Amino acid sequence: MGQLHPLPIPEGRWSVVSVDFIVELPKAHGYDAVMVVVDSVGKRAHFIPTHTTCTALGTANLYRKHVWKLHGLPDAFVSDCGPQFVTEFTRELYRLLGIKLSTSMAYHPQSDGQMERVNQELEQYLRVFCSKWRDDWDDLLPEAEFQYNNHIHSATKYTLFMLDIGWNPRMGFEPRPLNSNNETANEFFERMKLVQEEAKVALAKAKDNMARYYDQRRIPAPEYKPGDCVYLDASDIETKHPSKKLSHRYLGPYTVERQVGPLAYKLRLPRSMSHLHPVFNAVKLRLAPLDPIPGRRARPPPPPTLINNKEWFDVEDILDSRIFRRKLQYKVKWKGLRLRGRFLEPVENVAHARDLVREFHRRIPTLPSRSRGCSSWTRRFSVRARAPVHRGAAP
Template structure:
């Protein structure tokens, strides 16, 4: 079952959370796992914290490997094909046709189960469009229903004639079964490494899963979560710029600082352990301006 939600622009992580709360979770409950691509809203700190509070795990597809989330990719193609046909004369009206592409998909039977997604979810098949032979006393209402019926029929024909899964699987082989601890070759073709090399093909062997290394120069620290903006790469690891340290708090036996990141909005501010802040000048400057806050011995001098 799918839900297509038209949006005026690419939403931020906070806007995405609002959308799924009001339009998805209220219908189906909180999820146990959320599988998504690596869009900026899904790798943001806000989204990770939001899912963690809901006790939902975050699963991100591999870069340049859309097959990880194959169902969504096929449905995106189906939606794009339907909207191209339905809104070809007036492209700006695409958002009005989204509901009928969704309705057609959810009410048409699936070849694998013989039932529609609607029937699998709710236990019964919804009523389809009745015969439109009768006349109506309000012509505008009749025109609306006829237009909706045509859109639904057109999408049903497109969906039945397009065999996305068969066409995609015909040229695919089962993927290798990787386990944690296996050693693999990591291709650098799609990695934005800033290195002087004329023929670098692979970056040695690594363990699965892989994590980016931390590096720091000047007023930078390397958080463990990739951020939406493109980081600088120094020493093979991503480096992010700190705009300002806003606050400090005691956490266990150490301290954490609330970091305002350069190039990010307030929703991306996050608490970072003091040991991960490589440039101690940042901490010294903070305690010089806030001598009343708890800090290391002599930090304010």
């Protein structure tokens, strides 16, 4: 469900950066994870050895040491680690660099497919070339990074080095050119500009093709309006339920506050879920029916009736009567409140239902009434009149 909405193509290189992790690898010189950083335009990647337990602060340190010194600060980050991780990671990176600036964050769980592809290629490379004991994969990361950045990308039709630095690094076994080409700075600038524009066109075409093939087997995501009640997919949410398999697949229902993007909605979450970011993708939501099981969810009671400028709730039936602390009380079934709407009310609260009271005593004349057990019935019945107050359920 939900059509593909690819990320927009950024204006320049390293302006939008994707960050992801390959975790739980075999131990190699103290490392068990790889931090993968990819440029969204040029697709050039950096592979950095790290640990599975790396925090947002540790990620910011790694980015500063290995990526920032080469490419500077981006305009936005994209990560499948979650919007809270991206926010904290960016805050820590700016703190380390001594910069007081707020940036826009991006979190597109349905659109950031390039990271999955890069991770697959890196895992395949390490699987082929690492030793039998799988304890030297960290030493292979420089070669893996060079190999990945030196191949022709299927979307841009250029090598990733060419798009990023303007030439392909020398490997040592290329044929030596007969004539050396010395281009001026203006020629280099124009060539890089042309290459970048061609790469953007190729990326746009690749994204369109990807979206077209992706949408062939999917229906458009439903649109929700403020006030709609939706269920939230619980597959990515940690709960206190002891069994993940037997816990609820959906949580809620929760109320939609507003739409914040083409496929993103902000929900009104309870206080117990305040640690979650309230904005979710439409693929995580499902419209909650008004009455999933007929009769299970009680309908709201009807509004009161105005009699002599007083609000009175409609009485459906009189069920019982008793004397409590020398006062007459009736067990009343209020209209529209179903089984839970049976309350013990003082006599003055049923003053507008005289016909039902008479009918009740005609059926059961032995129970307390205005003539049996309460001498002040007539005075209260005719003088006092107010809207009923539900004090408690009948025993």
